[in-house]
Amino acid sequence: MKINQQKKTESDSKYSTIKKQIIKHYIHNGDSTIPALANELQLSIPTVTKVIDEMVTDGYINNYGKIETGTGRQPYAYGLNSDSGYFIGVEIKRNSITIGVINFKGDMIELKRNIPYKSENSIEALNELCKQICNYIKKSTIEKEKIINININIPGRVNSELGYSFSQFNFEERPLTEILTERIGYKVTIDNDTRAMAFGEYLQGCINKEKDIIFVNISWGLGIGLILNGKLYYGKSGFSGEFGHVTAYDSEILCHCGKKGCIETEASGSALHRIILERSQKGESSILSNRIDADKPLTLDNIISAVNNEDMLCIEVIEEIGQKLGKQIAGLINIFNPELVIIGGSLSQTGDYILQPIKTAVRKFSLNLVNRDTIITLSKLKDKAGVIGACMLARSKMFENE
Structure with a gap:
């Protein structure tokens, strides 16, 4: 009896793994026939047919009808059923959060941007994050019981496999994902914000079959997301991509990481903000001068808008930052020899003002x-890269092979 039970358990585990492989294939490749799927996964046609039939019955796969081949028997195309489940992505920004929802096929069906939120490392900020996500779900029009996973992008060092965030919300011994799942009432996963942006761009952005990609996120901080041979690269502990904290300058400017001389202190949104303030206070003229003189809050959005409105001081500083950043990206290119470097994050919204000095x-x-x-280009998804990546990670994390 125990032997039969063991065999059944092993069989269930085997078919569960095959189902994940099939879903993962459809995520990355779209609809396909059973023979093509069997060939791609190196499985027998009867095995794939059996599993597909079960998944159609369960509602995860749809039969989309016969394909015109011109000769012989016409095969049926199968693909993901868009209405079988939903995935929520949450992007934490400096002064807001963005929440999106995709269906099972990966189509964005809801998006709410710029929800007011102060990003800081405190219990109060964690409570507010959970509150905002719960409020969003409550007001959402999707079927609540079909929410499969929520993925939250968090800046800094995140071990997504173990569910810990070490730069933010590290208040308990147990994983942050466990706390969030308990508080929100749905399964929650987490990942680094830049890595999520890279993944979003890889699946829905400016990629044209490239497999080796560096995504450079120039926002308030500076980080990179690496895609090597078509897969996100995490590193041993999940902390890959801390490009902004490479020591490159002999200066006394203190980085938020506690060290001096980091690239981020000279080439990032926080550096841009600091330099604009310093130079304006020394008497250099800008369309932002009145705001600064009146001691009104100066945001990155204000500076980016000034750049795009041809403010000479802001343009000069953004070009200097582009030159500094380009020098450091040159080192990455020498090391990785990537096919594609994508410039993303808030500062990429200045377009050629930052791109050309980098090149x-x-x-x-x-x-x-x-x-x-190596092609160097701007992000196609722009300020949506993070939330799209969060949604896509919410889906992909549920179907990675064990």
């Missing part, structure tokens, strides 16, 4: 043979 510095400081096949 110029990369050409100057990287090896010609290494950089000639």
Whole structure:
């Protein structure tokens, strides 16, 4: 009796793994026929047919009808059933959060941006985050029982596999994901904000079959997301991508990490903000001068808007930051020899004002043979990259092979 039970358990586990493989294939490749799927997964057609039939019955897969092949028997195309489940993505920004919902096929069906929220490392901020997510779900029009997973993007060092955040909300011994799941009432996963942006861009952005990609997130801080051979690279502890905290300058400017000389202190949104204030207070003219003189809050959005309205001081500073950043990206290109470097985050909204200095510095400081096949471009998803990536990670984390 025990032997039969063990065999049944092993069989269930095997088919569960195959189901995850099938869903993952459809996520990345779209609809396909059973023979094509069997060939891709290196499984027998009868095995795939059995599993697909079960998934159709369970409502996760749809039969989308016969495909015109021109010869012989016409096969049926199968794909994900968009209404079988929903995934929620939450992006934490400096002064707001953005929440989105995708269906099972990955289509964004709801999006609420700029929900007021003060991002800080406190119990109060964690309570407010949970409150805002719960309020959003309560008001959402989707079927609540079909919410499968919620993924939250958190800045800093995040071990998504174990569910711990070490830069923010690290108040208890148990995993943050366990606390959030308990508080919100749905399964919750977490990931680093820049890595999520890279994943969003990879699945729905400016990618054209490239598999080796560096996503540079220039927001208030500075980080990179790495996609190597088509897969997110996490590193041993999940902390890869801390590009902003590489020591590059001999200065006394203190980084928020507690060290001096980090790239982030000279090439980031926080650096842009500091330099604009310093130079304006020394008497340099800007369309922001009245705001600064009146001691009104100065945001990154204010500065980015000034750049795009051709304010000469802001343009000069953003170009200087682009040159500094390009020099450091040249080092990354020399090391990784990527196919694509994507410039994203808040400062990428200044367009060519930051992109062209980056490209110029990369050409100057990287090896010609290494950089000639690397494309450097702006994020296609812009300020939606993070929330799209959060939604996509909410889905993909549920179907990674064990």
